[in-house]
Amino acid sequence: MKKNGIENSNDSVLHSEFENGGTDFTRELSGARPSDLSHRNEVTRKTLIRTALGGAIRYTAMLLCFLVFLGAAGYVASYALQYAEKQQLNEYFSKIASGEIKDELVSTQNKSLRATENLQLGQSMDVVGPGDVPILEKKEYNEYFETKRSQFIGKWRLYPDVYGWIDVPGTSIDYIVMQAADNNYYLYREYNGSETRYGSVFADYRCSRKALRNRNLIIYGHNMNTARIMFAPLLDFAVDEEAFRNQVINVITPDGLYTYELFSVYDTNAGYNYIQTTFKSDEDFLEFCEKCRKKSIFQKDITFDKDSKILTLSTCTVRGDNMRWAFHAKLIGVYEG
DSSP, X not given: OEETXXXXXXHHHHHHHHHTTOOHXXXXXXXXXXXXXXXXXXXXXXXXXXXXXXXXXXXXXXXXXHHXXXXXXXXXXXXXXXXXXXXXXXXXXXXXXXXXXXXXXXXXXXXXXXXXXXHHHHTTSEEOSOOSSOOOOOOOOOXXXXXXXXHHHHHHHHOTTEEEEEEOXXXXXXXXXXXXXXXXXXXXXXXXXXXXXXXXXXXXXXXXXXXXXXXXXXXXXXXXXXXXXXXXXXXXXXXXXXXXHTOEEEEEOSSOEEEEXXXXXXXXXXXXXXXXXOOSSHHHHHHHHHHHHHTOXXXXXXXXXXXXXXXXXXXXOSSOTTEEEEEEEEEEEEEOO
């Protein structure tokens, strides 16, 4: 075939191959049977399925690796933060021991403020036992109690786990206290149930909600020493004897205000039962109180009888997961509104 006097070479090649029986492809296509085409479709389908499954497996493996990486990164970050907190606390205690620094929470000004607050508080309370910290002799309207109770009473009506409030004058410890059916729930939850690494201050689940029914009322809080919040400020009483000797702790419930005088601070293995709530006899309780007093870093002359009530504050230490700081205080004043 010619176009504008020039023969089309492609047409000539095709015409020649057709006359000679066609190309290999055309000969194979002309001799193909339906079953051959079906077989090829089946092979293609299986290949596609294998390819899809292989891709899904690869993507799943990649996702799992990514999740493992995130988990490991979170663990490492948490460990690094805890290590940093421990290092900062060790450095803090070293500077206090050397006299290089004097923490603001145990400064002379704050000690004076703490003593003033204790005296003002005592003027409207009943004395229930002797102690180094003077408290009031009258029982009358207590503005302090009403102010503190107003801080949690609204939450108490909304959240049945609210136990009350704890206030340690002269420190930043001024928190709502929760209580659940176990001692794990509020480790990493706020009063409204939302998750937080700081957790909540909470009472031992074994303790009565009537404060005076507890021979040993136990309250827990995390030692967040980097931020100096939760129960971290309690550690000041382990290094400053004057602060230790002039400290009270106030627990406020819907029923009343209960003031305790600090008499013991020490760190101990968690295996030691400093959080005992029941006692076989009066003698057993008195022996427990005396043992707690003798274990203290600083010794304090204080007596107990069968009607005594004590408060135990517990927080973690930097010396290991099984170590705890224990702070014991004796009930010295009651105001029931």
